[in-house]
Amino acid sequence: MRSPQVEAASGLPEQVTIYEVGPRDGLQNEKTVVPAATKVEFIRRLEAAGLGTIETTSFVPARWVPQMGDAEDVLAGLGPDGRGRRRPALVPNERGLDRAEELGLTAIAIFGSATETFAQKNLNRSVSEQYAMFEPVVERALADGMWVRAYVSMCFGDPWEGPVPVGQVVDTAERLMDLGCHELSLGDTIGVGTTGHVHRLLEALGARGIGTDRVAVHFHDTYGQALANTMAALRDGVSVVDAAAGGLGGCPYAKSATGNLATEDLVWALHGAGVETGVDLEALVETSVWMAGQLGRPSPSNVVRALAGA
């Protein structure tokens, strides 16, 4: 139940931290709304499979994202952070931060956009206005000792604006990181990026002082590029990768598959290359098969299908 020929592959980091986004980015983009108790069990099973960082939910208003309307129930069900685990949640504003702090969270993520159109659609603000929105959130979170991640969406292409210039992404990333965030996650929200583009973006960020030690990558598999792009980023020094158990977020029967990189496919690649992740692949596959059952459809992850079908 593991990839053959385990060995150290040249150019890859010895250890990779998987930032599991299945319960949030994954379930947020599934048609089926999953009950809070199921989410709690999902997160507990993911933690038991060795995933130490799991994005649990989102404190956006429920009218924006009904799938995440049960943030309080999910976090109350999980109980407090502990044993070295990190359970960040998305926080758009100070009201969201209030709720996160009341529930004892110690890690949050803000989510900016590199493009005007998506900033308007997702945040109801312009790109330049988003910084003012996030500034008081990050300032208070840092003062309260929280760990803060900054997402940038649409880092490669935008469905309305087309290809997104590297300089535009770097400007957005710099503004958000200047707020004091600990980690930057580069989101290929529509999955159109390719390896050379990944390299050039990382290079441009490095030139502005945002090194790969502070950068995570977040690829969607819409065009089948997620794992290839991730491996390219790892060779460039990135060591934090976003992925969703079972490739959640994209239904294999939908016309357009838009799921996240499947955590299992990533783990297969990393373990085969001798890179440590701390993940028990068998337990993870079992969890994704169980979750697919809750959603009433098979997992889009190739590894899940191959191992669960074997």
Add this chain to the structure above:
Amino acid sequence: MRSPQVEAASGLPEQVTIYEVGPRDGLQNEKTVVPAATKVEFIRRLEAAGLGTIETTSFVPARWVPQMGDAEDVLAGLGPDGRGRRRPALVPNERGLDRAEELGLTAIAIFGSATETFAQKNLNRSVSEQYAMFEPVVERALADGMWVRAYVSMCFGDPWEGPVPVGQVVDTAERLMDLGCHELSLGDTIGVGTTGHVHRLLEALGARGIGTDRVAVHFHDTYGQALANTMAALRDGVSVVDAAAGGLGGCPYAKSATGNLATEDLVWALHGAGVETGVDLEALVETSVWMAGQLGRPSPSNVVRALAGA
């Protein structure tokens, strides 16, 4: 309709030759048996989309592979080679070579196995006996001026034997190439390989004098690794890649997806990296959508689903 941010990516070849295997490896592994006339139209459409090398069929006995029992009809329907196109077919023995030559073929492929179990199952011979089987085929084909490719199957893992040692693959490859074949195709028949393993195999082949200028790679996407492995091989100097239009050979609804790397997903990655392929992606996607209709199910290629659904 193309990947954004076209640019030259460091470490990739300027040009990649796609060796299209959809009509043979793809259709051979589909449940639906496609009529010869449909195959002819498929191949013609692939050629019109810019694919210059297409593996058309196989001259194994029809009782072994019923899906390829119409080799004569397909090749007669296509007419003679021409205009710089290459239409190789699999040839297992001298009887197969007779048939290929009668139909005017100028390129063939033999197909060895790196493992004993698969050699017995696929060729009814041991690994060492396979060389004697292929030797007269290659000798006569070369004497007749044909181009000859040697496949090696099970280069990374074998479903019965597990991980396959690199040395065992190199030994098999060397014996087949010593017959005088022009090109070696490394097959990850069950799709379990990972990037470090690819690198080590290419390195070991190079050390025996089989350089990347004579090596093609052939990945199946069973574990989601096909494109990442292909890109790793390209960075190591390989410039011929096997792929199947639409990811043929694996049904997205089957428990275990075992299709080839989808040509469209490969083209997306290469064009995004500024690598020339000569392929018209739009025409290729249209062809795969048409073929999926013939097979009565959607294409497993992410790019096909994303572009055709848009």
